[in-house]
Amino acid sequence: MKKSLVFRILVTALILALAFTFIACGGTGQEADQPEPDPGPQEPAPEPDPETGEDEPEAPAGDKTYAIIYPVIHQFFDPVTQGAEAYAEQLGDVELIIQAPEGGQVQQQIEIMENLISMKVDGIAIGSTDPEALAPYIDQAIDAGIQVVTFDSDTPNSKRVGYMGTMNYEAGVHMANVIADHLGGEGEIIILQDVATQGNLVERLQGIQDTLEAEYPDIKILDVQSGDADPARSVEVLEAMIEANPDFDSMTGIGGAGGPAAISVWKSRGWTKDDKKIITFDNTDENIAGLRDGIVTALVSQRQHAWGQIIIDSLNTLLEGGTIPEHNDTGTIEVTIDNIDTYQN
Known part of the structure; x- marks a missing residue:
């Protein structure tokens, strides 16, 4: 009885061992494949940001x-x-x-x-x-x-x-005619240049000089000086020209700095367009304001x-x-x- 019990226990243990081995081998008697690691949920690849272009270092075709x-x-x-x-x-x-x-x-x-x-x-x-x-x-x-x-x-x-x-030579011709119209065909003027080598300004000045000489011989250019397009320098140069030519009738600025410099000088001297005329190029904010304030007589504006x-x-x-x-x-x-x-x- 005792021996039979021991035998049954041994047989049961053997069966359990064989069953465990069968399960571990995938039920086939062959070595089980190793399971692949779970990569987890996959994020979709980010779309390039059309606003920043951070994912597109090159400009889009056609730009x-x-x-x-x-x-x-x-x-x-x-x-x-x-x-x-x-x-x-x-x-x-x-x-x-x-x-x-x-x-x-x-x-x-x-x-x-x-x-x-x-x-x-x-x-x-x-x-x-x-x-x-x-x-x-x-x-x-x-x-x-x-x-x-x-x-x-x-x-x-x-x-x-x-x-x-x-066309800057033609613009100079136009300016000469405007000057002559407001001076009544006679008078003395001073001219403030910006950058003396700048081609468009050279052409404007030439157009003024040629037209006054040919068509308005009673209008004389007393002096032409450059302020190098610098606002403070332009004021200094204009003041010096006025001191040297106190009887001038009108001032013309060839470039962008001339009109504002003249307006500053006129204000400091208490002048208006009835004292001395400013007839200058360009419709800058300062020039338009000077025109409204009765300081500037006329502008020759480009269509920039x-x-x-x-x-x-x-x-x-x-x-x-x-x-x-x-x-x-x-x-x-x-x-x-x-x-x-x-x-x-």
């Missing part, structure tokens, strides 16, 4: 990069920037780089050009501070396959494709508010293999207190 280089930092060019930026945003495939040298420094503008060429931008619009100095760099850009146009100040001795903006869109349209046309006019004259208009609120209509 173009254009640079607009002003000859000097001045509020005169604010409407150009505003127009270009608004139009680029409307088109949706144009990136803009907008730069200018401080104080019209030629070397700084050359360095800007060199940098843009190395960046391989698609197009450049430049108002040259010094046409002779910038011409070789415009040619380098063209040779590198970059479309280049000029505006405000042309560089005709370069490979630039075309010029858009004011249209330049931004014209620049982008021209570069787009060239990039698409089209052609543009060599000269696109946007003209000038006289602004007085009579049309101050309607001249841009």
Whole structure:
């Protein structure tokens, strides 16, 4: 009885051992495959952010990069920037780089050009501070396959494709006629220049000089000086000209700094347009305010508010293999207190 019990226990243990082995081997008698680790729930790959482009370091196909280089930092060019930026945003495939040298420094503008060429931008619009100095760099850009146009100040001795903006010699002729009209065909004037080498200003001055000499011999230019487009320097130079020529009848500013400098001097002396006349270029905020305040007699305004869109349209046309006019004259208009609120209509 005792031996039978022990035997049954041994048989039961053997059966259990065999059953355990069978289960551990997957029920087949072969070695069980090792289970693969559970990787856990999978996150879907993040979509690139269309706003930041952080997952797309390269610009989307079709985007173009254009640079607009002003000859000097001045509020005169604010409407150009505003127009270009608004139009680029409307088109949706144009990136803009907008730069200018401080104080019209030629070397700084050359360095800007060199940098843009190395960046391989698609197009450049430049108002040259010094046409002779910038011409070789415009040619380098063209040779590198970059479309280049000029505006405000042309560089005709370069490979630039075309010029858009004011035809500055004609603007000088217009200014001479405006001066003559307000002086009644006779008087003495002083002229304040900005950057003496800036091509557009040189052409304006030449247009004034030629027209007064040929058509209004009783109007004399007493002095022409440059304030280097610097506001404080322009005031100093103008004060010196006034001290040297106290009997002058009218002052004309050729560039953007001339009008504001004259308004500052007139205010300090307590003058109005009835004492001495200011007949100057450009519809800057200071000049328009001076006109409203009875300090400025007349302005010859350019149409720079249209330049931004014209620049982008021209570069787009060239990039698409089209052609543009060599000269696109946007003209000038006289602004007085009579049309101050309607001249841009």
